Amino acid sequence: MNDDDLRLLVRDSLTERAEALPAVTPPWDRVRGGMAGIRRRRRRRQALVGGVVALLAVLGAVRVDVGPLRADRTAVTPPDGGRVRTSAIFPGPTVGSLAGDRGFLDEVRRSVLRTGRFADEALPAGTDATDVLVPFAGDVGDLRIVLVEVELGTSATDTFLWFDAARGVPAAEVLRNDPQLTAAELVTSFWLPSPQGRAAEQGTGALVVLSALTGDVRFATGPTWSADGTPTWDVRTLEPMAGRHWELAVPWTDPAVRPGLYTVPGDSGWFDMYPAGAGALPGGLLDGMQPALHGARPAAGVLVARAVASAQAASGALRDRSTRRLLWTGLDGRQPLSVVAVTVPGGAHVVTAVREIPETGSSDGFAGSEVTVAVPAGPLERVALAWAFEEPDPPDGTTGVAVLGPVSATTVTVTDEKGGRTAERLVDGFGSLRVKGPVSVEFTDAAGTTVGEAAVVAAGVPVEPPQGG
Amino acid sequence: MSADESQFRDFVLHRWPQLVRYAYLLTGDAMQAEDLVQVALERSWRHWGRIRSDNPEAYVRTAVARGAISRFRARSRRVAEAPLDGVVADLRSATTDGAQARAERDAVWRQLAALPPRMRAVVVLRLWEDLTVEETARVLGCSTGTVKSTLSRATERLRASADLRELAGVRATDDTEVTR
Numbered sequence: 001m002n003d004d005d006l007r008l009l010v011r012d013s014l015t016e017r018a019e020a021l022p023a024v025t026p027p028w029d030r031v032r033g034g035m036a037g038i039r040r041r042r043r044r045r046q047a048l049v050g051g052v053v054a055l056l057a058v059l060g061a062v063r064v065d066v067g068p069l070r071a072d073r074t075a076v077t078p079p080d081g082g083r084v085r086t087s088a089i090f091p092g093p094t095v096g097s098l099a100g101d102r103g104f105l106d107e108v109r110r111s112v113l114r115t116g117r118f119a120d121e122a123l124p125a126g127t128d129a130t131d132v133l134v135p136f137a138g139d140v141g142d143l144r145i146v147l148v149e150v151e152l153g154t155s156a157t158d159t160f161l162w163f164d165a166a167r168g169v170p171a172a173e174v175l176r177n178d179p180q181l182t183a184a185e186l187v188t189s190f191w192l193p194s195p196q197g198r199a200a201e202q203g204t205g206a207l208v209v210l211s212a213l214t215g216d217v218r219f220a221t222g223p224t225w226s227a228d229g230t231p232t233w234d235v236r237t238l239e240p241m242a243g244r245h246w247e248l249a250v251p252w253t254d255p256a257v258r259p260g261l262y263t264v265p266g267d268s269g270w271f272d273m274y275p276a277g278a279g280a281l282p283g284g285l286l287d288g289m290q291p292a293l294h295g296a297r298p299a300a301g302v303l304v305a306r307a308v309a310s311a312q313a314a315s316g317a318l319r320d321r322s323t324r325r326l327l328w329t330g331l332d333g334r335q336p337l338s339v340v341a342v343t344v345p346g347g348a349h350v351v352t353a354v355r356e357i358p359e360t361g362s363s364d365g366f367a368g369s370e371v372t373v374a375v376p377a378g379p380l381e382r383v384a385l386a387w388a389f390e391e392p393d394p395p396d397g398t399t400g401v402a403v404l405g406p407v408s409a410t411t412v413t414v415t416d417e418k419g420g421r422t423a424e425r426l427v428d429g430f431g432s433l434r435v436k437g438p439v440s441v442e443f444t445d446a447a448g449t450t451v452g453e454a455a456v457v458a459a460g461v462p463v464e465p466p467q468g469g
Numbered sequence: 470m471s472a473d474e475s476q477f478r479d480f481v482l483h484r485w486p487q488l489v490r491y492a493y494l495l496t497g498d499a500m501q502a503e504d505l506v507q508v509a510l511e512r513s514w515r516h517w518g519r520i521r522s523d524n525p526e527a528y529v530r531t532a533v534a535r536g537a538i539s540r541f542r543a544r545s546r547r548v549a550e551a552p553l554d555g556v557v558a559d560l561r562s563a564t565t566d567g568a569q570a571r572a573e574r575d576a577v578w579r580q581l582a583a584l585p586p587r588m589r590a591v592v593v594l595r596l597w598e599d600l601t602v603e604e605t606a607r608v609l610g611c612s613t614g615t616v617k618s619t620l621s622r623a624t625e626r627l628r629a630s631a632d633l634r635e636l637a638g639v640r641a642t643d644d645t646e647v648t649r
Contacts, residue, residue, distance in 0.1 A: 013574035014597040023486035
């Protein structure tokens with residue numbers, strides 16, 4: 001049996017098995033319920049890992065461990081005999097700057113009831129205004145934000161929808177906009193850069209976090225870079241507001257750079273504040289850019305633009321306070337690669353190498369990987385770099401090393417962990433080779449004089465604050 | 470329902486069978502496959518705002534493939550592979566062409582189940598999904614060289630398996646008889 005026969009047999013076997021599997025699409029409600037269960041498990045794991053001891057009490061209060069997060073509601077009978085309910089997850093009165101605006105909250109409830117639907121499902125018979133819960137309503141930044149919770153009866157969990165509109169508009173108008181669905185999680189957060197949901201050249205976005213868990217919400221901006229290329233993050237803990245919620249108006253001035261990152265209680269990881277439609281490249285990225293420093297290829301095309309966008313985002317520096325230079329662009333083997341330097345205030349250079357993997361399945365046609373390196377202040381012509389892209393399972397134990405030397409360099413010599421040395425000629429300052437255990441590189445010019453040295457960087461510099469920091 | 474959720478629901482309901490079958494080939498277990506798809510979808514929904522305009526299916530499939538590998542790794546620490554007793558005997562007893570073809574496919578399926586997770590994933594992605602070497606490397610987060618060498622090793626292991634050698638012998642005998 002030759003390879004072709006065997007592979008054909010494998011394909012037939014797989015096809016037969018796949019076609020024989022009765023993969024019936026379940027009802028949407030079951031899918032959503034399953035996802036909610038996964039989220040709960042994930043949250044519990046994260047909370048346990050984080051050592052949030054107080055979480056246990058909170059979980060007990062909302063009975064997460066004994067079944068779905070179904071309405072274990074607080075039901076109070078006030079003197080007038082009417083029902084008053086509060087959220088099972090976020091108990092207590094409505095929070096936010098509009099919490100005291102009875103007319104606004106009533107209009108929110110009426111708007112939900114008027115449509116007879118919520119999250120595209122019919123409201124259960126008998127649903128009245130007291131069944132429409134509003135855990136949050138308020139103006140933050142340029143936005144008016146409302147969180148509405150309804151028990152639809154068709155789901156194992158309540159359904160939460162975040163609605164948003166421009167600050168100050170009436171409730172009916174807020175409820176008219178498309179909402180964002182959130183699951184019945186113990187922590188829910190909402191971030192939007194503008195009332196239109198898109199990155200804006202100006203304006204103030206909004207971050208709101210509600211939590212049934214104890215813990216902090218931290219907000220980080222940056223990094224800023226010292227002249228020697230050391231990043232520093234500005235991390236601050238937000239003060240909680242009444243009802244265990246947090247609000248922050250977030251300025252947004254440059255769509256090429258994220259305005260910040262944040263953490264939520266029970267989760268030590270950073271949430272990146274991506275602008276909506278983050279797949280689109282900000283305009284004008286290549287305006288005025290010179291040809292590549294090495295090889296003089298023009299700074300043009302979507303590949304270079306994507307590399308510039310990556311470098312700018314990694315730098316954290318606003319475009320109008322930084323300069324950009326294409327150092328090199330071309331093919332690394334068969335993969336397009338571009339190296340871009342963003343010179344930040346203080347003179348350091350944040351250099352990002354982006355290697356693209358052409359693919360046919362993506363709408364924009366490309367995916368890839370990148371490494372960011374910080375270089376101390378100095379002329380770009382003298383920059384010496386060596387990096388290894390992430391490669392979790394390298395063949396033959398070797399590591400792919402790409403290098404970019406000073407302008408005068410013609411040869412690179414890689415030193416490995418055993419002291420072995422491998423030399424390679426550079427083309428337009430660039431070289432690419434595979435070495436076992438590469439440690440450092442030395443660049444030499446045509447006369448054999450050393451003109452630069454660099455350590456082989458694997459992970460690059462962090463582009464987010466350290467966890468827990 | 471928000472536009473986002475509506476789009477996500479449509480995606481899930483439309484692609485569910487294909488995703489589960491894909492996960493099934495990667496894991497060999499229907500229940501695990503559904504679970505794996507659910508986990509991948511939950512992850513995708515968290516990032517939907519970012520991936521919806523790009524290629525959400527590629528994102529989900531990548532999450533499924535990587536999840537399958539990590540799950541298989543976790544499982545393989547607890548459960549030893551079962552021996553394939555009786556497979557060769559089944560092959561020998563297959564008398565008709567149709568029965569033998571079926572036996573061949575069954576034998577391959579069982580041999581695939583014995584492959585290490587990454588090796589099995591490479592086989593599924595390259596031979597069934599028809600992904601290129603580069604695409605497979607991206608999905609599994611490894612180099613193109615790894616994909617090539619892994620597929621080569623997988624092919625060798627399949628070919629070297631005892632039941633498939635027997636099977637080849639049965640086929641050769643049949644061919645000889647036809648020639649006579």
